[in-house]
Amino acid sequence: MAAIANKSSNAATAPFFARQLQKFGAASLVTLFASILLAAYLSPFAYMAVTSIKDKDQIVASATGSILPVEPVYFEYEGKQVELLKVPMEDGTVKELAIIEKGRRASTFVDPNDPNLTPIELEVRWRALEPVTRFAPKLGNFEEAWNLANFPRLITNTIIIAVTGLIGTVISSVCVAYAFARFPIPGKRLLFLLLISTIVLPRQVMLVPTYAFFNAIGWTGTWLPLIVPHFFSNAYNVFLLRQYFLQLPKELDEAAMIDGAGPFRILVSIIVPQSWPVIIAVALFHLVFAWNDYFEPLIYTLGKPEIQPIAVGIQVFNFKYDQQPHLIQATALMGMVVPIALFFLAQRFFMRGVVITGVDK
Numbered sequence: 001m002a003a004i005a006n007k008s009s010n011a012a013t014a015p016f017f018a019r020q021l022q023k024f025g026a027a028s029l030v031t032l033f034a035s036i037l038l039a040a041y042l043s044p045f046a047y048m049a050v051t052s053i054k055d056k057d058q059i060v061a062s063a064t065g066s067i068l069p070v071e072p073v074y075f076e077y078e079g080k081q082v083e084l085l086k087v088p089m090e091d092g093t094v095k096e097l098a099i100i101e102k103g104r105r106a107s108t109f110v111d112p113n114d115p116n117l118t119p120i121e122l123e124v125r126w127r128a129l130e131p132v133t134r135f136a137p138k139l140g141n142f143e144e145a146w147n148l149a150n151f152p153r154l155i156t157n158t159i160i161i162a163v164t165g166l167i168g169t170v171i172s173s174v175c176v177a178y179a180f181a182r183f184p185i186p187g188k189r190l191l192f193l194l195l196i197s198t199i200v201l202p203r204q205v206m207l208v209p210t211y212a213f214f215n216a217i218g219w220t221g222t223w224l225p226l227i228v229p230h231f232f233s234n235a236y237n238v239f240l241l242r243q244y245f246l247q248l249p250k251e252l253d254e255a256a257m258i259d260g261a262g263p264f265r266i267l268v269s270i271i272v273p274q275s276w277p278v279i280i281a282v283a284l285f286h287l288v289f290a291w292n293d294y295f296e297p298l299i300y301t302l303g304k305p306e307i308q309p310i311a312v313g314i315q316v317f318n319f320k321y322d323q324q325p326h327l328i329q330a331t332a333l334m335g336m337v338v339p340i341a342l343f344f345l346a347q348r349f350f351m352r353g354v355v356i357t358g359v360d361k
Contacts, residue, residue: 052329053137059325070133075112084112084132087124096132138326145330148321153306154313155338161226161297161309162290168231169286170279176233177241178267182253192242198235203295211299223307225300226293230286237282244278245271280346288339310335 051059054069061070074081075098082098087109089095097109097120106123145151179185180192214225248271256266272279294311301308308316314331321327 048329048333051326052141052333053139054326055138055141056324056326058136058138066133068135069137071136073132073134075110077110077117085109085126085129086132087122087129099126102126141326141330142334145317145327146334148327149313149317149331151310151313151331151334154308154310157223157307157313158291158309158311161223162287164223164227165230165290166283166286168227169234169237170283172231172233173237173241173282174267174272174275174279177238177245178271180238180242181245182250182263182266195235196239199239207296207299214300220300221304221307222300226290226297226309234286237285240278240282241275244275248274284342284346287342291335291339 050067050069054062058069058071062068073084075084076082077098077100082100084096084098086094087097095111098112099107099109100119101108103126105125106121107126109120109122110117111120176195180188185191210225210229211220214220219225219228252270253266256270261269290309292311293309294315297309297312298315301312305313305316314335317331318328
């Protein structure tokens, strides 16, 4: 009877272990696939970060050596700088010795740790020996690029353009989304559909007529074409805000109306305080867009370096210093700091605002 009970117990546990093993295998495959995708996605960023702390010699040496910023180590011998090499010894060990005389078959070395610096002659081919290197990042690249590209001016211009446009796009998008979410407008569905359809309209289609219009009224060469259009809302932002406003119970609006609140008071006191996550998400979308926007700022600020934002300034810097990739990568890395920092600082509000707009209660 005991043997029969053990067999039945083993038969019952076998499917359990098989299911657990199958789940573990599936989870491992998903993790491996995600890790590969993450590595492929971050590899350009890693290359940029490593290149930004190298000099020209280190970049050339990385083609056949270490990809990290390293440089040879030298030792002072009789007033001269001699190179340290990794030399294999007869006992099978490898020592770091300074070469003082180079020969075709035998060379002379000294041990830096030897207080008497006794010369050692070894029959080795010094060209085949690996040099001793040390990690030597060139952090001065960032300071040099900061000064050459005039980053304080670029950042100031970008902040003025981004923040002013942010105020306009948030206010206008909130008002338009509130109207679509709460007011019984005739033909509201058709109007909203027309608004959303502008999302698929390429910016290049509107480039020539808008440039002709701004040029006719004398706005080219100023910040106005980069700021004023954002005060007329944005279809994508209106969509996000409207979807969020629809999730808010209308009973709160009705209770406020009973207390005598008008539409503007309801918007300010009821809708906006409950919608900070999606408003912050919209603000982040605009800040990142304004920080990275290149094409339109290039057209409207061409020939005016004193008003150019950071995206245009970095590209102009790249054209001037295209033979110095370490400075180019340093400027690109510094240009990414603010958007990345903003995203991580407001990540909780950002994710909440985006997710809730697509979820029904």
